[in-house]
Amino acid sequence: MLKKILPFLVLIFLAGVTAYADEDDLNALDYLPEDNFTSGWEATGNEMLLHPEETVYILDDAAFLAMEFDLVWYATETYSNFVDELTIEIFEFPTTGDAYGFYSLSPVPYIEPDQETGIVVEPYGLPPAPKIDTIRVVENEFLEGYKDRFYFRVHQEEVPDSLLQVGLHMLANLPGYATPSEMIGILPANERVMGSERYIRGMVGLDLLMQWHGEDYLGFEEYDVRAVGAEYRLGSGEYYLYVMAEYEDTETAEGALLDLVEYFEYWNWDTVILPPMDSGPHPRGYSNEKFAAFWQNDNFIHLVWDVTDVSHLRTAVGQHD
Numbered sequence: 114m115l116k117k118i119l120p121f122l123v124l125i126f127l128a129g130v131t132a133y134a135d136e137d138d139l140n141a142l143d144y145l146p147e148d149n150f151t152s153g154w155e156a157t158g159n160e161m162l163l164h165p166e167e168t169v170y171i172l173d174d175a176a177f178l179a180m181e182f183d184l185v186w187y188a189t190e191t192y193s194n195f196v197d198e199l200t201i202e203i204f205e206f207p208t209t210g211d212a213y214g215f216y217s218l219s220p221v222p223y224i225e226p227d228q229e230t231g232i233v234v235e236p237y238g239l240p241p242a243p244k245i246d247t248i249r250v251v252e253n254e255f256l257e258g259y260k261d262r263f264y265f266r267v268h269q270e271e272v273p274d275s276l277l278q279v280g281l282h283m284l285a286n287l288p289g290y291a292t293p294s295e296m297i298g299i300l301p302a303n304e305r306v307m308g309s310e311r312y313i314r315g316m317v318g319l320d321l322l323m324q325w326h327g328e329d330y331l332g333f334e335e336y337d338v339r340a341v342g343a344e345y346r347l348g349s350g351e352y353y354l355y356v357m358a359e360y361e362d363t364e365t366a367e368g369a370l371l372d373l374v375e376y377f378e379y380w381n382w383d384t385v386i387l388p389p390m391d392s393g394p395h396p397r398g399y400s401n402e403k404f405a406a407f408w409q410n411d412n413f414i415h416l417v418w419d420v421t422d423v424s425h426l427r428t429a430v431g432q433h434d
Contacts, residue, residue, distance in 0.1 A: 141188035141205035144263065144287055151282050152275065154192040154199065163187045174317075178218060179204055181315035182211035199269040199279065206262045210294030214312035216259040217293075218321050219251075247291040248280045256280045261289025296341045299357060304432055306352065309344040313356075322354075323418070330376040331414070332369045337361050345432065347420075353429050356416040363412050370409045373416075377405075385423060390434045398426060406430050 142162040148155045165184040168176040172187070179187070186205040191198055206212040248258035256267045256276050265287070267279050284291070294312040311322050315333050322342055331338055342356040360366040377399045385398030387406060394408040396417075404420040406429070415433060420426045 139288075141186040141203040141263065144203055144283075145188055145190045145201060146192070146282060146286070151278050153194045154279070155194070157191045157193055157198075160190040161188065175219065178317045178321070179206075179215055181317050182215045183207050184215075197269060199267060199276070201279070201283070202266045202268075204264040206264070209261050209289070210296065210312060211314070212259045212262050212264045213293040213297075214314055214318070216257065216264050217311045218313070218318045219257065219264070248277075248284060250276075258284055258291075260284055260287040260291045263287045263289075294341070296339060296359070299359075300341055300343050300355075301433060304346045306344040306346065311342045313340040313342065322356075328376060330373055331358050332372055335372075336365055336369055338369070345429070347425055347428055349425065351421060351425065353420045353425075354416075354418040355429070355433060356418065358414045358416070360412045360414070366409050366412045366414055370407070370414055373407055373414065385426065387427065387430060390430065392434050396430050398423075398430075 140162070142160065145156075145160060146154070163171070163186070165176070165180045165187070168179065168184070168187045171189070172179065176184075183206060184204060185207055187202070188205070189200060189202045191200045204212070204215060206215065247260060248256065250256050250272050253272045254268075256272060256279070258265055258280055260283075265280075265283050267276055267283070269276050293310070296312055297310050300310060311318070313319055313322060316329050319329070319331060319333065319340075329335075331340060338358055338360050340356055340358040342354055344352045345355050346352055358369070360369055374397060377397075380401065382399035382401040382405075385400050385404065385406070387396045387398040389395045390408065392410070394410050396406045396408040398404065398406040400423070403418075404423060404426040405416065405418045406420075406426055407414060407416040408430075409415075417426065417429045417433070420429050
């Protein structure tokens with residue numbers, strides 16, 4: 114009996130291996146929907162598959178954010194149902210974390226470019242539409258979502274309710290799972306505003322998150338660093354930003370900490386005296402209209418930002434002790 118079953122099992126195994134191999138050979142262009150995929154939408158034949166550096170003339174500033182997450186391919190196609198048109202864009206990244214990172218920071222289109230950096234920035238504060246789902250409509254400009262290593266946008270004038278079906282089709286036909294960056298898991302859950310999590314790989318993302326004059330205060334250009342941030346609640350009903358930056362080793366983090374001190378001193382922030390934490394580190398506190406603090410723990414630098422007064426700063430630091 115076993116001899117009869119073994120060939121059958123081998124065939125199933127080989128079929129599975131072939132399916133995975135075929136999936137690995139596919140890129141963003143292969144996941145653009147075919148004709149009549151839903152509600153009679155037909156491809157117009159304007160499909161494109163572009164390398165990252167070729168996307169700048171289409172995506173403008175969003176291309177530079179995508180390249181920070183090592184964009185592999187960008188594919189797009191226009192569809193028509195003989196009444197309206199819609200455009201689908203697929204961004205292919207090397208990992209699930211990179212796709213989530215771009216999704217978590219993708220600029221909202223209705224904001225004017227920042228006067229100093231020239232990039233589109235999202236106003237700091239509680240997100241107008243917390244990113245707790247893998248698909249959402251962004252300010253009636255486009256529908257977006259991510260799944261595994263893919264991020265997609267669907268554009269249609271006024272973003273009608275029927276566009277949701279297109280987004281659901283995209284989610285259903287992209288491979289893998291909608292899993293955020295593994296870095297997000299290191300953020301403390303207590304008092305975190307779920308859906309406000311961000312994954313940062315470079316200066317463009319850092320500016321979108323912090324709006325700090327385009328300065329590389331975490332050392333992305335000098336060090337191998339990646340960071341995560343999220344909004345946290347204070348007992349007073351206020352919110353603040355908490356960022357964790359991970360470096361190669363403790364020595365590198367120590368050097369980055371000194372760079373961060375120089376950054377605050379260069380911008381003439383006043384020193385705020387804070388007590389040592391129970392866990393050992395002694396936070397450095399600063400004020401300049403708003404309050405901030407940061408400290409090192411092994412190969413991590415922790416930053417608390419956008420706090421309104423000293424007492425709230427102490428409370429915020431204590432929440433991460």
